[in-house]
Amino acid sequence: MDYKITDKVTWVGKIDWELRMFHGNELSTKKGSSYNSYLIRDQKNVLIDTSWLPYDKEYVSNLKKEIDLKDIDYIIVNHAEIDHSGALKELMREIPDTPIYCTANGVKSIKGHHHEDWNFVTVKTGDTLDIGENKLIFIEARMLHWPDTMFTYMTGENILFSNDGFGQHYASENLYNDAVDQEELYYEALKYYVNILNPFNAIVKKKIEEILALNLPVDMICPSHGVIWKDNPAQIIEQYMKWADNYVENQITLVYDTMWNGTRRMAETIAKGIKSVDDDVTVKLFNAAKTDKNDIMVEIFKSKAILVGSSTINKGILVSMAANIEMIKGLGFKNKKAAAFGSYGWSGESVKLLTKEIEEAGFEIVDEGIRALWNPDEDALKECYEYGANFAKKVK
Ligand SMILES: Cc1cc2nc3c(=O)[nH]c(=O)nc-3n(C[C@H](O)[C@H](O)[C@H](O)COP(=O)(O)O)c2cc1C
Numbered sequence: 467m468d469y470k471i472t473d474k475v476t477w478v479g480k481i482d483w484e485l486r487m488f489h490g491n492e493l494s495t496k497k498g499s500s501y502n503s504y505l506i507r508d509q510k511n512v513l514i515d516t517s518w519l520p521y522d523k524e525y526v527s528n529l530k531k532e533i534d535l536k537d538i539d540y541i542i543v544n545h546a547e548i549d550h551s552g553a554l555k556e557l558m559r560e561i562p563d564t565p566i567y568c569t570a571n572g573v574k575s576i577k578g579h580h581h582e583d584w585n586f587v588t589v590k591t592g593d594t595l596d597i598g599e600n601k602l603i604f605i606e607a608r609m610l611h612w613p614d615t616m617f618t619y620m621t622g623e624n625i626l627f628s629n630d631g632f633g634q635h636y637a638s639e640n641l642y643n644d645a646v647d648q649e650e651l652y653y654e655a656l657k658y659y660v661n662i663l664n665p666f667n668a669i670v671k672k673k674i675e676e677i678l679a680l681n682l683p684v685d686m687i688c689p690s691h692g693v694i695w696k697d698n699p700a701q702i703i704e705q706y707m708k709w710a711d712n713y714v715e716n717q718i719t720l721v722y723d724t725m726w727n728g729t730r731r732m733a734e735t736i737a738k739g740i741k742s743v744d745d746d747v748t749v750k751l752f753n754a755a756k757t758d759k760n761d762i763m764v765e766i767f768k769s770k771a772i773l774v775g776s777s778t779i780n781k782g783i784l785v786s787m788a789a790n791i792e793m794i795k796g797l798g799f800k801n802k803k804a805a806a807f808g809s810y811g812w813s814g815e816s817v818k819l820l821t822k823e824i825e826e827a828g829f830e831i832v833d834e835g836i837r838a839l840w841n842p843d844e845d846a847l848k849e850c851y852e853y854g855a856n857f858a859k860k861v862k
Pocket residue numbers: 723724725726727728729730776777778779780781782809810811812813814815839840841
């Protein structure tokens with residue numbers, strides 16, 4: 467496999483086929499990932515980002531096969547999170563004086579993780595670094611997705627090194643976007659966007675507009691995870707602009723948990739009620755205890771409205787719903803409608819609690835929701851059906 471991207475740029479990262487969870491237990495990575503690092507050889511040699519900490523020795527030893535480490539003139543740290551800067555310590559042990567280019571916030575993050583006072587050179591948007599025939603242009607991308615994040619653009623080769631932006635947790639021996647399964651790629655790029663970047667939609671839009679206004683030709687986008695956007699790189703920029711701009715499909719998603727299936731039967735009947743008045747709308751149901759939470763977030767992202775359901779347990783809601791609601795809150799969804807449902811035995815707090823939580827998460831509450839006592843009987847199910855029909859009319 468040739469990891470040479472152009473005459474001057476070589477991929478020197480790590481493909482992690484085994485990764486199944488990322489950010490602790492917060493993000494599932496069913497297709498693995500990669501920690502992309504790039505080596506530029508111009509008159510100066512430049513390393514862009516490194517690799518994740520568990521692979522630090524492997525990374526440095528592979529890098530040595532590409533270049534004598536002493537010949538690296540500059541290191542660029544686009545983002546200091548440990549999946550990109552994890553191998554820095556191992557590398558800097560060998561070349562401790564090599565300048566590290568990063569944002570001012572980057573210095574704070576690098577020091578916060580590595581507790582070392584290396585030779586930092588701080589850069590701002592518009593600063594450039596001559597590397598011989600070409601130059602590097604730095605573009606700060608604060609909060610995409612950390613305060614330290616920046617992009618680096620290389621003239622001549624017209625490459626945008628975008629770090630986490632436009633990335634996907636997607637392991638592949640094929641370096642490029644046109645060499646992989648397009649449906650898988652689209653889903654992994656979307657899942658990444660929803661679960662990492664959705665809270666920063668407004669910043670994404672502004673940043674892309676700012677980059678487009680620079681009128682820099684972009685032949686390739688080289689992210690720090692997943693494949694390189696080489697074939698029509700504009701496609702992922704256009705996709706990001708759509709996702710960042712109140713993206714919605716004609717979908718209603720029901721997310722619920724249940725102990726004895728009462729709330730599940732409510733969910734299924736509400737769904738039938740929805741379909742009875744709107745056959746065009748896509749309706750999807752997910753048991754939160756049995757479904758990957760990051761996939762649920764993707765479905766919520768696509769939805770114009772959601773229904774959240776839980777039976778009452780100890781005056782509260784079921785724990786899988788609590789976890790999902792916490793995630794929904796953090797991701798900052800906007801312009802979506804919602805209501806709650808659930809079965810109960812005596813005090814029945816769950817629907818009120820869910821409604822309050824989902825309102826706090828920024829959803830427009832359609833109505834007070836629906837409760838069913840114990841396992842719903844035929845009359846209760848009829849009410850659920852009618853409730854679903856009315857809900858569909860209200861969110862149409
Ligand atoms: C451990 C436990 C605690 C419960 N606590 C409450 C409660 O505080 N208030 C209430 O109204 N019902 C309570 N219930 C009753 C359930 O809400 C009721 O059985 C409901 O129909 C279950 O719906 P499900 O089948 O969707 O789980 C509790 C049930 C269990 C098993």
